[in-house]
Amino acid sequence: GENVEQHPSTLSVQEGDSAVIKCTYSDSASNYFPWYKQELGKGPQLIIDIRSNVGEKKDQRIAVTLNKTAKHFSLHITETQPEDSAVYFCAARDDKIIFGKGTRLHILP
Amino acid sequence: EAQVTQNPRYLITVTGKKLTVTCSQNMNHEYMSWYRQDPGLGLRQIYYSMNVEVTDKGDVPEGYKVSRKEKRNFPLILESPSPNQTSLYFCASSFLADQPQHFGDGTRLSIL
Numbered sequence: 094g095e096n097v098e099q100h101p102s103t104l105s106v107q108e109g110d111s112a113v114i115k116c117t118y119s120d121s122a123s124n125y126f127p128w129y130k131q132e133l134g135k136g137p138q139l140i141i142d143i144r145s146n147v148g149e150k151k152d153q154r155i156a157v158t159l160n161k162t163a164k165h166f167s168l169h170i171t172e173t174q175p176e177d178s179a180v181y182f183c184a185a186r187d188d189k190i191i192f193g194k195g196t197r198l199h200i201l202p
Numbered sequence: 203e204a205q206v207t208q209n210p211r212y213l214i215t216v217t218g219k220k221l222t223v224t225c226s227q228n229m230n231h232e233y234m235s236w237y238r239q240d241p242g243l244g245l246r247q248i249y250y251s252m253n254v255e256v257t258d259k260g261d262v263p264e265g266y267k268v269s270r271k272e273k274r275n276f277p278l279i280l281e282s283p284s285p286n287q288t289s290l291y292f293c294a295s296s297f298l299a300d301q302p303q304h305f306g307d308g309t310r311l312s313i314l
Contacts, residue, residue, distance in 0.1 A: 094261075099244075124300070125300040127302060127303075129305075134307070134308075135307055135308075136206075136292050136294070136305030136306050136307050136308055137245070137292070137305050138305065139302040139303065142302060182244060182245060184245075186299070186300055189247065189250075189260065189261070190235075190247060190299075191247075191261070192237075192244045192245040192246070192247075193244055194242065194243060194244035195244045195245075
């Protein structure tokens with residue numbers, strides 16, 4: 094079955110700098126790759142997603158890139174702000190959805 | 203307001219006492235799913251449902267049951283809870299399986 098590895102588990106960046114979180118997946122049949130943000134005491138919320146027929150997608154300060162050959166995809170957050178502090182999860186879906194273990198992002202003032 | 207509602211939000215109970223966590227969505231979504239979240243393990247899928255009367259096992263189904271008698275509701279049943287089921291549980295729904303999921307705010311279960 095699918096296996097998703099997410100790195101790093103914790104990331105601290107200075108406010109205004111960029112943050113990058115990386116995920117790899119094992120099942121080449123996976124075709125849908127969402128990213129979720131989880132704030133304290135809340136359920137995860139989708140921030141961006143990408144499908145296997147697209148290499149990159151951007152939404153304001155957030156972008157996701159997908160390399161199908163290498164089976165990895167990354168989340169890029171530019172000009173980070175305090176409200177970006179949260180736990181971020183990647184996921185990959187073939188017939189089932191598998192989540193990475195999460196990255197705790199700290200934005201330092 | 204579009205939402206996924208879970209109840210209860212918190213529950214402390216004892217080993218072996220049957221419990222049900224309810225989940226309801228008001229978005230007419232076909233797909234619903236249950237996850238558990240444990241420190242260092244991320245989100246793991248317990249069961250999912252592609253449509254009414256159609257349910258399937260996720261990655262960690264042991265010790266859990268679900269039912270999907272109506273489109274909007276997807277209760278999670280622990281027939282004989284054990285301490286290793288102490289966790290944070292999330293229900294989620296989406297129009298189809300490969301579309302963005304909407305999550306509830308979670309249910310924290312403690313099994314003593």
